[in-house]
Amino acid sequence: MTRFYFDEQSVESLEGETVLDALIRQGHSLNYSCRKGACKTCLVQHTGGDIPSGAQRGLTSELKSDAYICACQCKPTQDLKLKSILVQNLFITAHIHEKQYLSDSVVKILVEPSEEVSHSAGQYINLRRFDGLTRSYSITNDPDSKLIELHIRRKYNGQFSDxxxxxxxxxESLLIQGPWGDCCYRSEYKNDTLILIGTGTGLGPVYGIIRDALSQGHKGEIYLYHGAKNEADLYHHSKLLKLMLExxxxxYLACVEQMGSGKSSTRVQTGDPFEVAMSFHQFDSQTLSDSPQRVFLCGEPNFVNKGQELVFLNGTPLDRIHALSYEYKDLRKVPRDGN
Incomplete structure (x- = not known):
C-alpha cells in the first residue's frame, strides 16, 4: 500500500491504483469522466511530495505551473499531498444561447460564455451542470464566433446528453472549462490535401474544420467522409452537398451501414467510411512526398484508434494524423477487462 494525502486526509492506495481509483474506493466525491487523461475533469492540485511521472501529461503549461495533475493518470507516491480545487478556479459561467434539433437523436447547442473564450473547431470543452455533473463535448465552429457550437447525440443511459x-x-446556466485539444486547421496546411473522416457526431468537428479551412482560402483538395448507421443519421447531408457545390x-461522400428501402440520396453508399477512404486514397510515404496530405479522424474511440493505426502503418507520419476521440464515462456495472 501507498499512503498519500487528499485535503489533509490520509488515503491508502492499493497496488496499481491511481489517485482517482483510491479516492473513489474510499468514498471521496471527485468529478471524473473518461478516466484516460483526456477530459481534464478530475484535476486536483499538488501541494507536497514528488509529482509522479505522467500525472501532468497533456496539461497546458499554465496548468502545470499551477501544480494541477490528472487524478486518473497519477500513480501515488509515498506521502504525496493533494487538494481538491474550487470550481471557479477552472470554470467560467455560460448559458445556452440556442438549441436546435438536427435529427431524432442529435441536438445542436450554442453556448455563450460570460467572457471571451478563444476556440477552434476540433477542440473540446467540459460542460458542468448545476449539480456538478460534467461531460466533454467537441467544438464544431470556427474561432470567429463568440458562441461555442456543439453537436450532441442523445446517448442511451447518458445522463448529461439526455x-x-x-x-x-x-x-439555462452552465459552467465551461477549456478548450482543450489541437485537432484543428492551421494556416500552414493551406496547400495540403485534407482527408477528414467522421462517424456519428464526429461529423461536427470535421465539418467545422472544413469551414475554417475554406474561410482561410485553403488551396489543396478537401475530402470528407461521414459514417452513419443509416441515411436518417446523415443530419447535415444537404448542407454538405451545398458546400461541395460551392x-x-x-x-463529400456519406457512408452508411445499410440503405433504406426507398430511393437513395445523392452521394451516399454503403460501407465503412475509413475503408471507403482507403479505396480512394493512398497513405504510403512515397505518395505523400509528391502530394502532402493530412488525415483528420473524429468519432468513437474504436474507430479513431483503428484509423490512426492503419494510416500510420501505411506510412503517414504521426504529425500528419489529427485525431479527436469521443471518450465516455463508463457506466457499466461490470467493467471491461483491464479497466
Whole structure:
C-alpha cells in the first residue's frame, strides 16, 4: 500500500491504483469522466511530495505551473499531498444561447460564455451542470464566433446528453472549462490535401474544420467522409452537398451501414467510411512526398484508434494524423477487462 494525502486526509492506495481509483474506493466525491487523461475533469492540485511521472501529461503549461495533475493518470507516491480545487478556479459561467434539433437523436447547442473564450473547431470543452455533473463535448465552429457550437447525440443511459436533449432550455446556466485539444486547421496546411473522416457526431468537428479551412482560402483538395448507421443519421447531408457545390476543391461522400428501402440520396453508399477512404486514397510515404496530405479522424474511440493505426502503418507520419476521440464515462456495472 501507498499512503498519500487528499485535503489533509490520509488515503491508502492499493497496488496499481491511481489517485482517482483510491479516492473513489474510499468514498471521496471527485468529478471524473473518461478516466484516460483526456477530459481534464478530475484535476486536483499538488501541494507536497514528488509529482509522479505522467500525472501532468497533456496539461497546458499554465496548468502545470499551477501544480494541477490528472487524478486518473497519477500513480501515488509515498506521502504525496493533494487538494481538491474550487470550481471557479477552472470554470467560467455560460448559458445556452440556442438549441436546435438536427435529427431524432442529435441536438445542436450554442453556448455563450460570460467572457471571451478563444476556440477552434476540433477542440473540446467540459460542460458542468448545476449539480456538478460534467461531460466533454467537441467544438464544431470556427474561432470567429463568440458562441461555442456543439453537436450532441442523445446517448442511451447518458445522463448529461439526455438532459441537454430533452430538458435543458435556452437561457439555462452552465459552467465551461477549456478548450482543450489541437485537432484543428492551421494556416500552414493551406496547400495540403485534407482527408477528414467522421462517424456519428464526429461529423461536427470535421465539418467545422472544413469551414475554417475554406474561410482561410485553403488551396489543396478537401475530402470528407461521414459514417452513419443509416441515411436518417446523415443530419447535415444537404448542407454538405451545398458546400461541395460551392467549392470546387471539396468532395463529400456519406457512408452508411445499410440503405433504406426507398430511393437513395445523392452521394451516399454503403460501407465503412475509413475503408471507403482507403479505396480512394493512398497513405504510403512515397505518395505523400509528391502530394502532402493530412488525415483528420473524429468519432468513437474504436474507430479513431483503428484509423490512426492503419494510416500510420501505411506510412503517414504521426504529425500528419489529427485525431479527436469521443471518450465516455463508463457506466457499466461490470467493467471491461483491464479497466
Amino acid at each position: 438532459w441537454l436533449f430533452n430538458h435543458a432550455s435556452v437561457g 467549392h470546387r476543391n471539396m468532395t
